[in-house]
Amino acid sequence: MHAQHHIGIDLGGSSVKASAVTRDGTLLESLNLPFVDRDMEWALRVEEAVESLRTKLGEPSGIGLSAPGLAAADERSIAFMPGRLDGLEGLDWTRRLGSSTPVPVLNDAHAALLGEAWIGAAAGVANTFMLTLGTGVGGAAIVDGRLLKGRLGRAGHLGHVSVDFLGPLDDVGTPGSVESEIGNKTLRKRCSGRHANTHALVAAVESGDLEARQIWERSVRALSAAVTSLINVLDPEVVIIGGGIARAGKTLFEPLATELERVEWRPGGHQVRIVPAQLGDLAGAYGSAVNSIRRQLPAVDGR
Amino acid sequence: MHAQHHIGIDLGGSSVKASAVTRDGTLLESLNLPFVDRDMEWALRVEEAVESLRTKLGEPSGIGLSAPGLAAADERSIAFMPGRLDGLEGLDWTRRLGSSTPVPVLNDAHAALLGEAWIGAAAGVANTFMLTLGTGVGGAAIVDGRLLKGRLGRAGHLGHVSVDFLGPLDDVGTPGSVESEIGNKTLRKRCSGRHANTHALVAAVESGDLEARQIWERSVRALSAAVTSLINVLDPEVVIIGGGIARAGKTLFEPLATELERVEWRPGGHQVRIVPAQLGDLAGAYGSAVNSIRRQLPAVDGR
Numbered sequence: 001m002h003a004q005h006h007i008g009i010d011l012g013g014s015s016v017k018a019s020a021v022t023r024d025g026t027l028l029e030s031l032n033l034p035f036v037d038r039d040m041e042w043a044l045r046v047e048e049a050v051e052s053l054r055t056k057l058g059e060p061s062g063i064g065l066s067a068p069g070l071a072a073a074d075e076r077s078i079a080f081m082p083g084r085l086d087g088l089e090g091l092d093w094t095r096r097l098g099s100s101t102p103v104p105v106l107n108d109a110h111a112a113l114l115g116e117a118w119i120g121a122a123a124g125v126a127n128t129f130m131l132t133l134g135t136g137v138g139g140a141a142i143v144d145g146r147l148l149k150g151r152l153g154r155a156g157h158l159g160h161v162s163v164d165f166l167g168p169l170d171d172v173g174t175p176g177s178v179e180s181e182i183g184n185k186t187l188r189k190r191c192s193g194r195h196a197n198t199h200a201l202v203a204a205v206e207s208g209d210l211e212a213r214q215i216w217e218r219s220v221r222a223l224s225a226a227v228t229s230l231i232n233v234l235d236p237e238v239v240i241i242g243g244g245i246a247r248a249g250k251t252l253f254e255p256l257a258t259e260l261e262r263v264e265w266r267p268g269g270h271q272v273r274i275v276p277a278q279l280g281d282l283a284g285a286y287g288s289a290v291n292s293i294r295r296q297l298p299a300v301d302g303r
Numbered sequence: 304m305h306a307q308h309h310i311g312i313d314l315g316g317s318s319v320k321a322s323a324v325t326r327d328g329t330l331l332e333s334l335n336l337p338f339v340d341r342d343m344e345w346a347l348r349v350e351e352a353v354e355s356l357r358t359k360l361g362e363p364s365g366i367g368l369s370a371p372g373l374a375a376a377d378e379r380s381i382a383f384m385p386g387r388l389d390g391l392e393g394l395d396w397t398r399r400l401g402s403s404t405p406v407p408v409l410n411d412a413h414a415a416l417l418g419e420a421w422i423g424a425a426a427g428v429a430n431t432f433m434l435t436l437g438t439g440v441g442g443a444a445i446v447d448g449r450l451l452k453g454r455l456g457r458a459g460h461l462g463h464v465s466v467d468f469l470g471p472l473d474d475v476g477t478p479g480s481v482e483s484e485i486g487n488k489t490l491r492k493r494c495s496g497r498h499a500n501t502h503a504l505v506a507a508v509e510s511g512d513l514e515a516r517q518i519w520e521r522s523v524r525a526l527s528a529a530v531t532s533l534i535n536v537l538d539p540e541v542v543i544i545g546g547g548i549a550r551a552g553k554t555l556f557e558p559l560a561t562e563l564e565r566v567e568w569r570p571g572g573h574q575v576r577i578v579p580a581q582l583g584d585l586a587g588a589y590g591s592a593v594n595s596i597r598r599q600l601p602a603v604d605g606r
Contacts, residue, residue: 070570079571080570080571126454127453127454141536143446143451143452143453143458144449144451144452144453144458146447146449148446148447148451148537148538149446149447149538150430150446150447150537150538150539151429151430151538151539151540151573152538152570152571152573153538154534154535154538154568154570155446155447155536155537155538156536157535157536157538157568158535158536160532160535160568161464161532161533161535161536162466162528162529162531162532162566163465163466163467163468164466164467164468164469165466165467165484165524165525165527165528165529166467166524169565169566172535172568173531173565173566173567173568174528174531174532174535174566174568175528175531175566176528177532181468221468221469222468224468225465225468225477225478225479226465226468228465228476228477228478229463229464229465229477229480229532230464230536231457232457232460232461232463232464232475232477233444233458233459233460233461233464233533233536233537234451234453234458234536235451235452235453235454235455235456235457235458235460236453236454237454262472262476263465263472263476263477263478264476265457265460265463265475265476265477267373267383267455267457268382268383268455270454270455
């Protein structure tokens with residue numbers, strides 16, 4: 001016999017992560033199955049992951065799934081994901097996985113924040129948002145205990161806030177977005193090709209390279225402006241910073257704290273806590289699992 | 304006999320607006336009582352307004368109130384409002400007005416949006432936000448059918464988003480905020496004293512003044528960047544633009560639409576509607592009234 005558990009699936013751009021988790025957040029098992037993005041190979045990997053956990057742990061109480069793109073309002077599919085993972089748009093995962101209970105589907109960044117707000121960096125916090133600093137900048141927000149979804153499931157695209165309204169347009173048209181200022185995809189342009197990626201830039205900063213330091217300080221200042229803007233819009237208790245660039249550790253978090261000292265609105269002295277993400281690559285799978293768990297609880301909130 | 308009604312009070316900076324409204328949004332009566340901000344004269348005006356409506360229309364089914372500042376989480380008072388309306392912080396309005404039912408208290412911008420989303424520019428819309436362009440820039444947001452409040456009741460301070468991260472700090476510390484770029488409080492500085500206020504600037508634009516036009520275009524471009532950022536964060540169906548500056552009409556809304564054509568992310572062709580506020584000065588009083596009405600309904604949502 002195995003403990004009652006839920007399966008959380010996080011379908012990424014190049015691998016499927018799956019976790020089997022109990023209702024109190026104990027991880028029983030996790031898997032990472034890479035795929036090449038062609039002929040819906042990813043769908044087979046998802047089925048394989050579920051089958052493998054099922055064989056090992058028995059029938060799950062429920063399954064949740066997250067993937068890139070905008071989730072449909074009924075949470076049965078990803079409604080909008082142009083350009084990659086061909087075949088994902090409109091795919092009904094409850095049917096595909098032959099599940100006897102509905103398989104709720106979430107946007108991947110939404111799922112990651114649900115995970116962090118469940119058993120990670122903002123466990124139990126009712127007001128929080130997360131910025132994920134990587135190739136691009138992703139995000140999600142929970143306000144008054146509820147994950148923001150919005151009309152099209154687009155809410156929480158925190159990388160696409162403008163911090164330079166006269167700046168160049170990013171992938172979705174936002175002028176001078178925080179993604180353009182700190183995302184790895186623009187790094188080579190920002191440093192005129194001197195560094196291959198943000199890790200190399202950060203290493204140069206840490207070794208005392210002044211030019212690297214100027215580039216980095218500009219990025220951190222842009223990030224601080226976005227964070228303080230989002231604090232004024234969303235009023236969190238905790239802000240989570242995740243993604244590969246957050247591994248810069250104090251080289252990121254120290255100047256960010258210094259700049260927020262200058263620009264953060266702190267009514268009555270209240271200061272927002274800025275913390276690193278805790279769940280790493282498994283955040284989305286945890287979030288998908290807890291989304292399934294909550295679907296089966298008597299409704300106490302809309303998360 | 305009079306119809307069952309609720310009283311909505313909007314305590315402003317220099318006058319108290321009050322409305323008596325039925326549950327379906329019919330206005331029975333409204334009042335506007337000016338005051339000078341000293342010795343809590345405003346509290347007497349609020350009592351007068353309630354008393355006057357009570358004498359005319361009989362006992363209300365409930366009373367709601369809005370005022371500047373951050374509302375307490377229990378909605379019994381304004382918890383934070385430094386610098387003016389001395390005596391407002393912590394004042395329990397249920398007790399002060401001797402009401403037999405709780406008098407829910409809201410931030411004024413929150414109340415105005417509730418009003419507009421009830422019977423105004425976004426009636427019946429579940430995802431919307433409002434920017435109020437005046438001396439400063441205020442705002443509020445409803446996402447997934449719920450008014451965003453946040454940890455301190457600060458959510459929706461949409462004027463304090465940075466659109467120029469290297470810019471000067473505004474009243475709450477935000478660098479290069481949209482309030483700094485379009486709020487009337489910075490107009491004289493932005494036009495080197497050539498125009499007394501934004502109405503004069505807009506009049507100059509309309510009469511073909513090229514210098515005025517450049518200043519205005521910059522403001523509208525900053526506003527567009529903020530609007531598109533907030534669309535990406537909050538994912539509305541409708542964006543409401545209100546406040547005195549919105550009376551510029553097509554001189555504001557036409558270049559705003561043109562710029563959004565360029566910068567708005569429109570997944571699957573979905574375009575957000577940008578509309579002028581409809582309720583004018585009474586929005587906050589309507590919103591306070593509907594907040595009282597909803598408090599007495601069986602809970603169907605958290606608004």
